[in-house]
Amino acid sequence: MHIGIAFDLKADFGAVSGGPEDLLEEYDSDATVSAIERVLVARGHRVTRLGGGRRFLERLLAASPELVFNIAEGRGSRSREAHVPAACEMLGIPCTHSDPLTMAVTLDKAMAKRVVASCGVPTPEFVVVEHERDLERITLPFPLFAKPLFEGSSMGIRRRSRLADRAQLREWVGQLLGDYREPVLVEEFCGGAEFTVGLLGNGANVRVAGTMEVEPLLVPRDQFVYSLEVKRNPNWAEEISYNVPPKRARAEIDAVEKVALDAWRALGCRDVARIDVRCDASGNPKFIECNPLPGLAPGWSDLAILWDRTGGTYETLVGAILDEATTRLALR
Ligand SMILES: Nc1ncnc2c1ncn2[C@@H]1O[C@H](COP(=O)(O)OP(=O)(O)OP(=O)(O)O)[C@@H](O)[C@H]1O
Numbered sequence: 279m280h281i282g283i284a285f286d287l288k289a290d291f292g293a294v295s296g297g298p299e300d301l302l303e304e305y306d307s308d309a310t311v312s313a314i315e316r317v318l319v320a321r322g323h324r325v326t327r328l329g330g331g332r333r334f335l336e337r338l339l340a341a342s343p344e345l346v347f348n349i350a351e352g353r354g355s356r357s358r359e360a361h362v363p364a365a366c367e368m369l370g371i372p373c374t375h376s377d378p379l380t381m382a383v384t385l386d387k388a389m390a391k392r393v394v395a396s397c398g399v400p401t402p403e404f405v406v407v408e409h410e411r412d413l414e415r416i417t418l419p420f421p422l423f424a425k426p427l428f429e430g431s432s433m434g435i436r437r438r439s440r441l442a443d444r445a446q447l448r449e450w451v452g453q454l455l456g457d458y459r460e461p462v463l464v465e466e467f468c469g470g471a472e473f474t475v476g477l478l479g480n481g482a483n484v485r486v487a488g489t490m491e492v493e494p495l496l497v498p499r500d501q502f503v504y505s506l507e508v509k510r511n512p513n514w515a516e517e518i519s520y521n522v523p524p525k526r527a528r529a530e531i532d533a534v535e536k537v538a539l540d541a542w543r544a545l546g547c548r549d550v551a552r553i554d555v556r557c558d559a560s561g562n563p564k565f566i567e568c569n570p571l572p573g574l575a576p577g578w579s580d581l582a583i584l585w586d587r588t589g590g591t592y593e594t595l596v597g598a599i600l601d602e603a604t605t606r607l608a609l610r
């Protein structure tokens with residue numbers, strides 16, 4: 279099969295002056311694209327690199343692949359992750375991963391929470407803040423958590439994102455509004471165990487590929503944030519332990535996986551997603567966010583780590599995503 283890969287590289291954006299230092303955190307490295315390409319070629323496919331943005335459109339039209347393998351984060355808006363699947367849909371070219379609606383809804387974390395909550399999935403209470411003056415109306419109990427409304431890869435997520443009081447809330451939200459120039463999601467802080475659930479499938483065949491607990495080693499759970507500082511720490515193993523499967527009773531893991539599966543269904547995901555779930559102080563699992571374009575950096579992204587700890591290889595991970603798409607689309 280002729281497969282095009284859609285992607286956005288950090289390098290495509292060149293040097294960015296001004297703005298927060300994690301502005302390009304969502305974008306991929308050439309090593310990730312090469313790793314995916316190697317898997318696809320080893321499986322006998324012909325591969326064309328399509329890239330992202332305008333170049334993606336030009337190459338897509340010129341190459342006309344039979345399938346697009348999509349890891350493109352897009353640029354510039356809360357709909358950015360929907361750009362590639364929308365273009366493919368318009369041209370009738372099949373595409374891996376979720377459709378434009380799911381991509382757009384999940385990137386806006388408040389939209390995703392409204393959708394899952396309407397289907398009975400527990401998620402922390404929240405408020406969307408557009409201006410600092412909105413903060414005065416917040417009556418949610420502290421501690422709270424604040425993050426940019428439509429980003430991923432820990433953009434704008436720091437140790438100090440956990441807010442103990444109104445002074446910290448004002449200061450951190452003010453900084454996020456200025457840095458990211460988008461609304462801020464303020465929600466209840468869940469101080470219990472943290473999990474991420476990898477899911478694969480389509481329709482009734484959705485299944486949990488693996489569940490990983492991210493266990494803090496240096497701070498108590500109720501202070502822990504799986505932040506950019508932690509994710510970028512070269513000595514991360516001193517700070518956190520990735521437990522696959524979680525060292526917990528089956529019933530507890532089942533409850534976490536139920537939240538993830540119910541959220542997947544509510545959001546209409548396809549092929550693959552990674553869903554973050556965190557327990558509140560009483561141990562009740564809550565939906566935090568859904569990543570229908572989970573990072574695929576070998577040995578680095580959570581889904582790749584999780585898959586590796588279940589005994590899989592990078593080849594079988596990319597292969598499993600491809601197989602889900604080709605089965606859904608009845609392609610060979
Ligand atoms: N309401 C909350 N309560 C407690 N911790 C939270 C909450 N929201 C986010 N966090 C912490 O911040 C981390 C990152 O938040 P979130 O998953 O929303 O951001 P992200 O940048 O989209 O993540 P990813 O790197 O998975 O794309 C979570 O893994 C968790 O540790």
Ligand SMILES: [Mg+2]
Nearest residue numbers: 431432554567
């Ligand atoms: Mg997350």
